[in-house]
Every structure is written in structure tokens, then in C-alpha cells.
Amino acid sequence: MDTVNQQSGGEQKSQTVWYVVGVVVVVAALVALYYLVTSRELTSITPPVPEIVPGIVIDEDVAEVVPTAAQDLQALEAQGTSDAVSSIESDLNASGIENLDKELSDIDKELGLP
Amino acid sequence: MKNMLIAGTVALLPVLALATSTPSVGEATRKDVREVKKQIQQAHREFKKENIEQNKVLRQEVREKRSATNEEARTKREAFRTEKKDLTPDERRFERVIFNKEIHAKREALRVDIHEKREAFHEEKQERRAAFKERLGELRAKHIEAFFTHMVRKIEAAIDRLEKLVDRIDSRLDKFEDNGKDVVQFRTMMDGARAKIASAEDALGSAKDAFDAMSLSEDPKDAFAEVKRLVKDTAEKVREAHRALTQVINSIRGTSELFGVLDDDSSENSTSTSGE
Numbered sequence: 001m002d003t004v005n006q007q008s009g010g011e012q013k014s015q016t017v018w019y020v021v022g023v024v025v026v027v028a029a030l031v032a033l034y035y036l037v038t039s040r041e042l043t044s045i046t047p048p049v050p051e052i053v054p055g056i057v058i059d060e061d062v063a064e065v066v067p068t069a070a071q072d073l074q075a076l077e078a079q080g081t082s083d084a085v086s087s088i089e090s091d092l093n094a095s096g097i098e099n100l101d102k103e104l105s106d107i108d109k110e111l112g113l114p
Numbered sequence: 115m116k117n118m119l120i121a122g123t124v125a126l127l128p129v130l131a132l133a134t135s136t137p138s139v140g141e142a143t144r145k146d147v148r149e150v151k152k153q154i155q156q157a158h159r160e161f162k163k164e165n166i167e168q169n170k171v172l173r174q175e176v177r178e179k180r181s182a183t184n185e186e187a188r189t190k191r192e193a194f195r196t197e198k199k200d201l202t203p204d205e206r207r208f209e210r211v212i213f214n215k216e217i218h219a220k221r222e223a224l225r226v227d228i229h230e231k232r233e234a235f236h237e238e239k240q241e242r243r244a245a246f247k248e249r250l251g252e253l254r255a256k257h258i259e260a261f262f263t264h265m266v267r268k269i270e271a272a273i274d275r276l277e278k279l280v281d282r283i284d285s286r287l288d289k290f291e292d293n294g295k296d297v298v299q300f301r302t303m304m305d306g307a308r309a310k311i312a313s314a315e316d317a318l319g320s321a322k323d324a325f326d327a328m329s330l331s332e333d334p335k336d337a338f339a340e341v342k343r344l345v346k347d348t349a350e351k352v353r354e355a356h357r358a359l360t361q362v363i364n365s366i367r368g369t370s371e372l373f374g375v376l377d378d379d380s381s382e383n384s385t386s387t388s389g390e
Contacts, residue, residue, distance in 0.1 A: 059239075062267075065260035072264070076271035079278060083285040089363050092279060097272050097356055101349040103261040104342050110257050111250075111335050 066103070158245075159330050166323045169231075173319045176227060180312050183224055184305065187217045191301070195291070206292045214288070225277075228315065232270055235322045239263060242329040249334055262325055265345065269318050272352050276311050279359055280304065286366070300362055307358035314351035321345045 056070045056077070063069055079091040108114075194213050198206050239259055246255035283304065287297045321344035324337070331337035 059236075059260070059263060061256055062260045062264050065257050066264045069264050069267075072268055073271050076268060076275055079275060081282070083282045083289070085286060085363060085366055088279060088282050088286065089367070091275075091282075092356070092360055092363060095272070095275060095356055097349075097352055100269050100272055100352060101265060101345050103265040104345055106261045107258050107338065108342075110254050110261070111338055113335060113338070 158241075162326060162330055166326060169319065169323050172231060173316055176224070176231070177312065177316060179227070180224055183217075183220050184308060186220070188301075188305070190217065203292050203294070210288055210292060231319070235266070235326075236263065238326070242326065245329040246334065249332075262341075266318065266322060269314075269345075269348055269352060273311060273315055273318070273355075276307075276314075276352070276355050276359060280308060280311070283359065283362055283366075300366060303358070303362045303365065307355055307362060310351060310355035310358050314348055314355055317344065317348040317351050321348050 056073050058069045058073070066072075075096050079094075080087050082088075190213065194209070198209050201209065243255045243259045246258055250258070283300075287300055287304070291297050321341060324341045324344050328334050328337035328341050
């Protein structure tokens, strides 16, 4: 009788050990999964870092949505001060005003327009 | 037991009927909140409408002010040309500095006015974003506001760039004139270019108003068609102004008598003091 009791006690112990091992494995798997998912989310939501251009102040949201915003403005603002015809001509040619309304198509996309 | 259940159910029936026929306190509160929200939105819409109308009036005022300043500068320049024609080039240069300072101060005051109005639009971004958010969701609202704001900043920078180029060309024309050259033809062309720049700034104001209206529109997609038309019109006006300035420079270049005489390195990096 004692032997039977000892045997069933041993089985119960080993069962408990397996339960604990199972729980530990599940918790570890969950923790690993959590880290995997959060790190992926972070990668996907981290916007491209906008380049900082000295002297150009850009709104935080704009810098996040349009990473080239500072360079776009810098290109338009940079010009010489000379009144020599050749210098004025050169700045006129470098004005880069062809794509001023480029973002209209981005807004179209946001609105789901073709 | 069965009788008790039946009696209980019968007793509860009127309570249930009452509960279903009259709104609960929570539901009534939600209705109130919805109603208040609706009223606030309506009030905001009305306020914006008034604001847009007010902007139109302000733009008209700026237009008139700009036109008056240009006219005054033109008249004074004519008077300067006749009154100072007998002075030596050095004396004329000295008088020119005083003359330009006065005109420059007036133009600067006008530019400050315009810049203040521009900033007023940028300061209202949170309100617009909140309004867009209600119809389009947070992320789209953020993106649309950012794209439009950036586009406006670019157009403003382009207009400023053209105005600085106008100052530099004016400064060059002053030098030609002080050396006895006839620049009347170029001055007339510059007046045209200046008018085109003013027209671009004006068109940008209309585009911004339309975007404001779009943020409150029940159908932003539909309202965007008008915004798009106005922005395209503005961009075209900037390009027209740019073309007008290019024509002035090409004409100056074409007049070889003028070009080459004064376009030397000694004037490099000289800061324009011209106001016209």
C-alpha cells in the first residue's frame, strides 16, 4: 500500500514539474512573440529621419510626412545678393519652380482620388 | 414557484415597456452631447465662413495698398529722373540712396503685412486638422495638412525669391540709369513682372481660403477639386512672374550697350537698396 502511495506521489510530482515547464515555455514564447511584434511595429512606424538644414525651420508634422521639406525650402530660399546680370540670371535659372504644386497628387492619394 | 414566476413577470412588464419607450439617462446624455457638438461645429463653420469673407476683404486691402505703393514709386521715380538729370553720376547715386530708402521702407511695411497674414493661416493648422480628423481619420488629416502646408510654404518661398530678384534687377537698373542709360523700357517690364507676383500672392490667398473651407466641408473630396484648381492657378502665376523676370534679364542682356559696361565684379555681393 505504501509502495502504491509512493508511486502515485512520484507521478504527481513529475506531472507538476511538467506543468511548470509547460507554463515557463508558454510564457517565454509569449514574451518572445511580444518583443518580435513590438520591434516590427517600431520599425514600420519609424519615419525616415528628415535631414536638418541650418536656417530652415520646419513644422514637426511636415518634416515627418515630407522628409525632403527642408531641402525643398532651402533650394528656393538660397540666392545671391549681387545685382550683376549674370548672377541674377543664374539665380533665375536655378529657381526650381516647376514642381510647386507637386503635393496635390499626394493629397489626391490620401483622399483616395484617382 | 411557477405562479410566483408568472406574477413576477407580469409585474415587471410595465417597467420593461416604460424602459423601452423612454430613453435611458445615458442615452439622453449622449444625445445632448451630440447636439452640443453639432452646435459647436455649426458655430465653428459660421465663424470660418466669416473669416474667409474677412480674408477676401483683407486681400483686397493689400492689393490696393500694393497698387498705391507701386504707383507712388513710379511717380517718384519719374520725378527723380527729371529733377536729378543735371547731377553728376556720383551726386545722383547719393540722391538715389535716400530715394530708395523711402520706397524700400514702404515696400517692407507691405511685406510685413503679407507675412503676418501668411502666418495666420499656418497658426490655424490644429483647427483644420481637427476638422479633417472628424471626416477622414487622424492619420489622413495629419498627412493632408502637412502636404498642403508644405506646398504653401514652397509657393511662399518662391514668391519671396522672385521679390528678391526684383530688388536685385532694380538695383542693377538704378546703376544703369545713374550712368545715363535709358531704362524706361525695362522699368515698364518690371512693373508687369511685379503685377504678376502680386497676382500670384493673391491667388495663393484664395487657395488657402478654399483649403480652409475644405476642412469644414461635408464632402472634402469634392471640395478638394476647387482647392486643386486654385493651387494650380497659383503655381502657373508664379511661373508667369518668373517668365516675366527672365524676359527683363534677356532684354537687358540683349542691349549690349548696357550689358558689359556695368556688369562687373565690383558689384558682386552688393546688397540691393532699391525699393521699387
